[in-house]
Amino acid sequence: MAHSLHSINSILTIVKAYEIYQNIDPTLIQDMFQWMRDEERDLYKTTVATLAQDRKLRPVFVTKKSVPEQIAWLHKTLKLKSCDMIGEHLFQVYFMKGQEKMLVSFCDSMGIEHDGKGSVDGELPETLDADKLKAAVDKLIEENGEKLTALYLSVFNLQTESGWDSLTELLEKDERIAIA
Incomplete structure (x- = not known):
């Protein structure tokens, strides 16, 4: 039994944030950045500045573009492996602040203790019950x-x-x- 579990583990691969940006429907990324631009303006400005600096550009290079062009540039940049940590952080903020109801629903469905806003109290569980998970996904x-x-x-x-x-x-x- 342990051998077959090890085989499953070696076959399963976790998708990194930059790979999500590479394969996700662009409208989701547009929605995320539009939300950020509307609701978390400082985060949006910091993201533009950080990613521009990472690409050795001045932020004004990005900010002079139209909003759809800015978002397209941000999305393109976050597809790079070097931007993985930044991309993951942006996803986390988006879900913690922009999709709070979704986090609460998932935590409740899975029986994960949280603060009422989807932020987990204590440690995340080591395993996720497959039956609960399927029901949570359906919901x-x-x-x-x-x-x-x-x-x-x-x-x-x-x-x-x-x-x-x-x-x-x-x-x-x-x-x-499926992401792709």
């Missing part, structure tokens, strides 16, 4: 659609070093929540 899809659910679950799976086997497997096998 998230019903409430938020397949694409946003796929994005959320992929980002949630980044919250531990190697993800959760049950979630990684579900992300790979359930076509409703």
Whole structure:
């Protein structure tokens, strides 16, 4: 039994943030950055400045573009492996502040203790019950659609070093929540 579990672990791969940016429906990224621009203006400005600096550009190079061009440039830049940590952080902020209801729904469905806003109290569980997970995914899809659910679950799976086997497997096998 242990051998077959090891085989599953070696086959399952956790998707990194930059890979999510490479494969996700661009409208989700547009929505995220539009939300950020409207609701978290300082974060948006800092993101532009940080990514411009990372690409050895002055922020004005980006800010002089139209908003759709700025967002397209941000998305393109976050597809780079060197921007993985920044991209993951942006996803986390987006879900913690912009999609709080979704986090609460998932935590409640999974029985994960949280502060009422989706921020986990204490440690994340070491394992995720496969049956609870399937029910939680079905509920998230019903409430938020397949694409946003796929994005959320992929980002949630980044919250531990190697993800959760049950979630990684579900992300790979359930076509409703496939990133690509």
